[in-house]
Amino acid sequence: MGTQGTQGTSQSREPNGQDRGTARRALLGAAVLGAGGAVLGLPGAARADERHGSGGHGGGYKSLPKPTVIGHRGASGYRPEHTFGSYQLALDMGADVVEAGDLVPTKDGHLVCRHEPEIGGTTDVSAHPEFADRKTTKTLDGIPTTGWFTEDFTLAELKTLRAVERIPGNRPHNTLYNGRWEIPTFEEVLRWQDEQTRKRGKQVWIYPETKHPTYFRALGLGLEERLAKVLRKHGKDKKNSPVIIQSFEPTSIQRLDKLVDNPLVVLLSAANTRPWDFVTTGDPRTVADLVKPEGLKWIASYAQGIGPTLDLVILKDANGALTTPTTLVADAHRAGLILHPYTMRNENAFLPANFRQGTDPNAYGDAFGAFKTYFATGIDGVFSDNADTALLAREDFVNG
Secondary structure, three states: OOOOOOOOOOOOEOOOOOEHHHHHHHHHHHHHHHHHHHHHOOOOHHHHHHHHOOOOHHHHHHHOOOOEEEEOOOOOOOOOOOOHHHHHHHHHHOOOEEOOOEEEEOOOOOEEEOOOOEOOOOEOHHHOHHHHHHOEEEEEOOEEEEEOEHHHOOHHHHOOOOEOOOOOOOOHHHHHHOOOOOOOEHHHHHHHHHHHHHHHOOOOEEOOEEOOHHHHHHOOOOHHHHHHHHHHHOOOOOOOOOEOEEEOOHHHHHHHHOOOOOOEEEEEOOOOOOOHHHHHHOOOOOHHHHOOHHHHHHHHOOOOEEEEEHHHOEEEOOOOOEEEEOOHHHHHHHOOOEEOOEOEOOEHHHOOHHHOOOOOOOOEOOHHHHHHHHHOOOOOEEEEOOHHHHHHHHHHHHHO
């Protein structure tokens, strides 16, 4: 997950005449709001449960504890992100869902898991003299970006690289694991998911994201079609498949709505920003417009949830301290949408100012206090770099 539409809805139908959006909400919306929302007395929870009923893969989200703990790029607080080391640790810690896959394509069309298409900060590519001439500057969503890009490498070439810690200044301990793991493909992730499900006797869920889809479509490397093809190949394109798909570009989710039946989530950045696909198509709406009841109703016509930045859930003052919750949770639930905000991290540098402890920005602050405050708003889950902390915080919250 990182920071990143034409209006309209999908007309595709299930065999029984139920549209895909309604069918997916039967799995994701009702299950999450029914299991978690009803317990917390959230607005709209009962209505969503009544409308959509239950269902899902092995019980779907009703079988998972709530609020749902989503391992952000795995257990990236402890291992270099988007590696099998990170994914495996998130599962071992007990994460309910693993965000296995910020999906970007290779030159030969394979989907691989990297935070961004530029891989200079997440791999050892700079130490490979054979790739020195691949370093270049490109405009990525309007921003000149210099480095090495996945679309300039074949999969075989990328497999010669090894992952490194993306933010070593904040997490020097993670650099211990630099060079241990290669870049995973999404197909490898799906096979890993099946293997772990068999080993654990419990369904493993994953949460991939289409990264910069407008950028890649302009290069002739459309993400949605490739993702749908891989999911179909592995039989994981159904409404009850244990794969939730997310994107910062609403048109990417709309396109996926026509290709697969998986639960779909629209990610939302800062209120004053516009999704890049809106910028390129001239859509004047900002995220602030999308989180209004009318915007949420529009999202609910093709998606089942939203992934807002935490700042859209609780406002901050000029010093970065939490102040007043917004109405987003209640408004989204009324629209039948679930909320999986991002991203909770343990370090002071990433915590609200009123939960920082001491002066070291990389030391742990009062993450438990911050989790409690966010959970109290009624969110349905949260992305966290520290799944173990999130799970303990949830236990504290549920047991009151």
